[in-house]
Amino acid sequence: MTDNAAPALRYSARLANEIEKKWQDVWEEQHTFWAPNPTGALSEGFAEAKDKPKLFVLDMFPYPSGTGLHVGHPLGYIGTDVYARFQRMNGHNVLHALGYDAFGLPAEQYALETGQHPRTATETNIATMRRQLRALGLGHDPRRSIATTDVSYYRWTQWIFVQIFESWYDVEADRARPIVDLVADFESGIREPVGEANPEERPWADLDERTRCEVVNRYRLAYLEEAPVNWCPGLGTVLANEEVTAEGRSDRGNFPVFKKPLKQWMLRITAYAERLLADLDLLDWPEPIKLMQRNWIGRSVGASIRFPVAGHVQTIDQTIDQSIEVFTTRPDTVFGATYMVLAPEHPLVDTIVPADWPSSTSAGWKGEFGVDVSPRDAVTKYREFAGKQSEMERQAEGREKTGVFTGAFARNPLTDGDIPIFIADYVLMGYGTGAIMAVPGQDERDWEFAEKFDIPIVRTVAPPDDDFEGPYLGDGPAINSEFLDGLDIAAAKQKIGEWLVEHGAGEPTVTYRLRDWLFSRQRYWGEPFPIVYGDDGLPRAVPAALLPVELPELEDFRPATLDPDDAVSDPAPPLARAETWLEAEIDFGDGPKRYLRETNTMPQWAGSCWYFLRYLDPTNEDAMVDREIEAYWMSSGVASGSEHPAQTSCSNSERDQAGGVDLYVGGVEHAVLHLLYARFWHKVLFDLGHVSTVEPFHRLYNQGYIQAPAFRDERGMIVDLQEVEERAGQHFYKGEPVTREFGKMGKSLKNVVTPDDIYRDYGADTLRLYEMFMGPLDASRPWSTTDIIGMHRFLQRLWRNVVDEDSGDLRVSDDAADDETRRLLHRTIAAVRDDMAELKFNTAIARLIELNNRLTQVVADRGSAPREVVEPMVLMLAPLTPHVGEELWQRLGRPATLAYEPFPEFDPALLVEDEIEIPVQVNGKVRATIRVPAGISNDALEAAARADERIAALLEGATVRKVIVVPGRLVNFVIA
């Protein structure tokens, strides 16, 4: 890119860089993209904006990477910027800002790898990212940029945690309520503690103070629980289910994960399962993402059925009324339940195991674990076996079923027969009740197990033919099922449901796959919990006035170094080493006392659950966000009329209720984790009256990935992209042939292209234009550095049509454009408006190139460009390439920024052609094209078609069976 001989004012990389720097400075100095709030500190200028519709455009929260940006990162940011600029010109009050998700494992791992303190590393990384993003010319409101690591931000993250901790889910009211309401209900006797919170069902009045606290704690939406969790020694921390891959490894770092019982903070997201599922219908989201959330929540309709443990249990204090509750989606098959299985960790196992094997026990039932030992020892041995399995082993595909007979029997309440109870690890403690009725005739897993352990198989649904092998999962008439016989599955389910209720043996039930959210991490770089423990060991929320609980400075912030494969190691939170920080003196109203702080930190997802709310009111010291400001930006202010026609089936009023960010753009990788957690927090905040909308993100759009080619040599090693040559379609590295593949841009494929290089060679506007032009925003597409030149040439041609490359003089005249060019302009305006509103920037750009090609001809013919075309052209291009836009606008003699200029309007009259071309088909094949007046009647159109020589020749002597005339489209003659 040397410009030695080039004209001084050619649009080159050098000129582009000058222009870009200039306008970025202007925007910053003139506060061009400051979006006024209706009230408060950031409300300056609202008087002018108050009659505009508002628009809240949001990008998914980036974490400041240590390696800087590559050209794949800004794809979405450019897309939202173009859309935001377009809508700003369309008269919206647009809020667009970007902050940094700076806590969490990625930042901390990077700090560890580079030997820096996380805060130092984070600050450096944010600065780098700010510089790279500023150079892109994004129209963000800089006042609203926050980082999760700012003390003034995480103060409110902690405050929200306290809100969650201080509330419970009122199932009858179907919403979260303050915990003080619950205590009041207990005190006044309106309500008694029930369920798991009070397993012994003792009346509130009989409980001592400590027990009351414990009972209340079990109601909270944030609670401590000892439960099997995902322990990842390689990261030194526990992880949420959502952070563990299907292979049983950590999402981050790919270390092995083990199940280990530990006392951890949990958030009761399961209380919201139904609402998280149902409210998806209110959202304008891509169907695949909704589907992924539905799958993750995993609503399952069925019945719970209680199986009494048969009477010959010979444990010391066991009584016969003990029963095992199972969940099944196929209660209609209960007559075929020939055995039961408990998860190995099921609490009832210990109470049902007899001292000796029943006389009827076959050797096969004892399996490899029960030979020559008592049932108790067999169970213990099996539990050891199951506990040692890593998640990966336990879930391995095609793994043979294992298990052992417990020696106990249960009674099938329908057949009254005794059926054996096994334990086996194919039943998971965390789902349903941790116990199943096994129906081998209609379930593949049960069939496999029954075959192996030689358990009877009873079919209760007739397979389509008598020779049918294996379990039959399809529909058919019930058999061997007494009063259900002959019914199909649906009818049988209905009837058995009634029977269960009538006989007190069970009831229809709904179960979810979703588990509560494991919320503690044993790492340093996260928000400290606003929790302290007294002498009684019970947790208390730090009073709001004492927030934030600041993260202590630690010389050594490392997690304990552990062997990634050591399943029996224990987590050791770094904060436990902050001795002076650890103790706090707090007065909870009973005088100042000493308390110990919680040493776990929050997971990375905490800060990203509500960051968009802080963008709205970043300086507020009295609340996380002002109610009026929140209501202004978060209400459903769906951007002007016609643009995105409803993609979902629900009505506008329902969608209005949901509210939320008007456009949220990000990658599919957050389909479950972030989007589910953020929805959950938002619903809690809504229930408690802190936000006005039930959903945080109204319209979601998934941008694609930019993929890049990578090359492997014959050994399969990745080679440096820069040194690969292409010859005749083959690729070579140092003369050796290499194979090409495409993947996400990144270190591992050595195929990173940085925006800095593209800025240098072409300028940011060219990069923006290229990224928007490569394809639809929601599609993944391969990066191709050689293709960029096309966009650069386009800008160069456009520039040349407006500005003389040598003198810098305008080449624009006030003479009217010719009619054809004017019509093209108006067609372009109409198309570009539509395309931009639907985020179809690639086709919008194609239209602009087309118009510019026309303009180039006009300039060649007349020596000047008509202003009536140039000005709208510049305005239409400005959202895409704002620096060139502003520069040309200024050179056209316009004084102020074009950021608030109205987007060009088209004249509908000019979209209508006087004369149109109509293809004429004979038997579906195009045989001629005729020119006819635009408004022609069908009859006249047909007559004109028949009058064409070629058509007349073809119709000569043939029988016309049918004539299809599509007005304005075509004529088709069907002949015999």
Next chain:
RNA sequence: GCCCCGGUAACCCAACGGCAGAGGUAGUCGCCUCAAACGCGAUCCAGUGUGGGUUCGAAUCCCACCCGGGGCACCA
């Protein structure tokens, strides 16, 4: 195994069920240049993954299969 998304020219991508091409890249040929690069102009290139079906008419709708990408996966 199940569920999504996608296969159009050498490449990236357009095309309300109605003439397969809007645009860009690469290639080829010119112009410009002492020459090259940049620039400018022209031009070549597919019947839409495969096989059926619906229709006057299918890239578009339906069915099956193949290929690529993604998600879920012992969830009772």
